[in-house]
Amino acid sequence: MLGTSGVGKTAFMLGMYARMRESINGFTFAASDLDEDLMLSQSWDNLVYKTGQERWPAPNDDTVQRYQFDFNYAFDKLMTFTWLDYRGNALRSFSDAQDTYEIFNALADSTSIFVCVDGGLWADDTPNQTRGEQRDSIRRMNYILTQMYQQTRRKVPIVLVVTKCDKFQNQPPKSDKYDTIFDEIRDELQKKYFSPLFVKNSGWLTMVTFVTLGSDIHEDPDNANIEPNEGVYQPVAFAIYSVFADMARAEEATIEESEADAADREARATKLRDEWFGLGSWFNQGKINDLVTTPDETIDATRLESIQTNLQEIATSLISNSHIYFSGERISADA
Numbered sequence: 621m622l623g624t625s626g627v628g629k630t631a632f633m634l635g636m637y638a639r640m641r642e643s644i645n646g647f648t649f650a651a652s653d654l655d656e657d658l659m660l661s662q663s664w665d666n667l668v669y670k671t672g673q674e675r676w677p678a679p680n681d682d683t684v685q686r687y688q689f690d691f692n693y694a695f696d697k698l699m700t701f702t703w704l705d706y707r708g709n710a711l712r713s714f715s716d717a718q719d720t721y722e723i724f725n726a727l728a729d730s731t732s733i734f735v736c737v738d739g740g741l742w743a744d745d746t747p748n749q750t751r752g753e754q755r756d757s758i759r760r761m762n763y764i765l766t767q768m769y770q771q772t773r774r775k776v777p778i779v780l781v782v783t784k785c786d787k788f789q790n791q792p793p794k795s796d797k798y799d800t801i802f803d804e805i806r807d808e809l810q811k812k813y814f815s816p817l818f819v820k821n822s823g824w825l826t827m828v829t830f831v832t833l834g835s836d837i838h839e840d841p842d843n844a845n846i847e848p849n850e851g852v853y854q855p856v857a858f859a860i861y862s863v864f865a866d867m868a869r870a871e872e873a874t875i876e877e878s879e880a881d882a883a884d885r886e887a888r889a890t891k892l893r894d895e896w897f898g899l900g901s902w903f904n905q906g907k908i909n910d911l912v913t914t915p916d917e918t919i920d921a922t923r924l925e926s927i928q929t930n931l932q933e934i935a936t937s938l939i940s941n942s943h944i945y946f947s948g949e950r951i952s953a954d955a
């Protein structure tokens with residue numbers, strides 16, 4: 621997760637966890653650690669039941685928090701993943717700060733990156749200075765993504781998470797080219813703020829999603845009802861989807877390789893049988909036997925099937941109406 625201080629990283633994570641604990645079409649999350657589950661749910665209860673400033677999580681300190689979550693379907697564990705939460709200021713600190721160093725290392729190893737952009741950037745009542753800082757934080761995150769890619773050469777899936785979308789959701793779009801402000805913002809993210817991720821043939825897989833912990837929070841952050849939208853769980857569902865997609869691709873490649881290998885072995889055996897004026901079957905029997913005996917490592921086709929079933933379930937249940945782009949073209953996960 622990338623995002624400067626106050627963008628709403630911790631609130632987003634709490635919302636994600638609370639929403640997924642309730643279960644969605646058979647899918648749930650559970651913190652792998654009992655105490656972590658308790659801690660996260662206490663922070664969530666503060667948000668829901670307390671009022672005033674004490675309802676919101678305190679800004680993170682310079683200890684990087686790692687939360688391990690199990691992703692379950694019908695209570696069966698499908699995958700375990702780690703979520704990092706940290707003080708956003710670490711992204712603006714020099715690289716010798718311990719947490720900055722830790723965050724950059726974790727980013728380089730991660731299977732997907734959530735880039736949090738403050739939705740206040742599009743709210744009419746945001747002061748110009750704040751807007752300038754928010755733009756600056758976008759530039760910093762682009763810089764970090766550039767460094768990350770140039771060092772690792774890995775194109776991990778990226779989720780652009782626009783937080784606090786309650787702040788602008790009732791505003792009309794500024795241009796009548798767009799039906800809603802959400803369309804307008806998606807376009808701005810693609811053309812203006814994060815255009816490298818949407819370049820044709822670039823190979824970047826990117827999701828754009830909008831998150832709010834409640835549609836009235838902008839009016840009364842201290843008392844408004846907490847009711848997160850579906851944006852809170854879509855990023856993580858997408859991240860898990862991408863891991864399963866990679867697994868399916870690897871499994872398919874193994875199967876194809878082994879099929880090609882089998883066809884090749886059979887062709888070589890046929891050639892040996894035809895040698896020696898038709899006596900090849902007898903003359904070459906040892907070699908032929910070696911070729912037609914199935915290799916030890918058998919291919920587990922049911923494994924691929926079960927990965928594909930998981931993929932399909934996640935696509936239809938959790939991310940079917942989300943905005944996902946590959947090399948700038950919108951694609952559908954459940955096609």
Ligand SMILES: Nc1nc2c(ncn2[C@@H]2O[C@H](COP(=O)(O)OP(=O)(O)OP(=O)(O)O)[C@@H](O)[C@H]2O)c(=O)[nH]1
Nearest residue numbers: 625626627628629630631676679680707708832833
């Ligand atoms: N309007 C609105 N405000 C929100 C929402 N989520 C969070 N906030 C506000 O944003 C503040 C910061 O949220 P945090 O989640 O603590 O931000 P953070 O990115 O974790 O900040 P650091 O820990 O300092 O890096 C909160 O105290 C709330 O006032 C939301 O959905 N809508």
Ligand SMILES: [Mg+2]
Nearest residue numbers: 629630679680
């Ligand atoms: Mg925080």
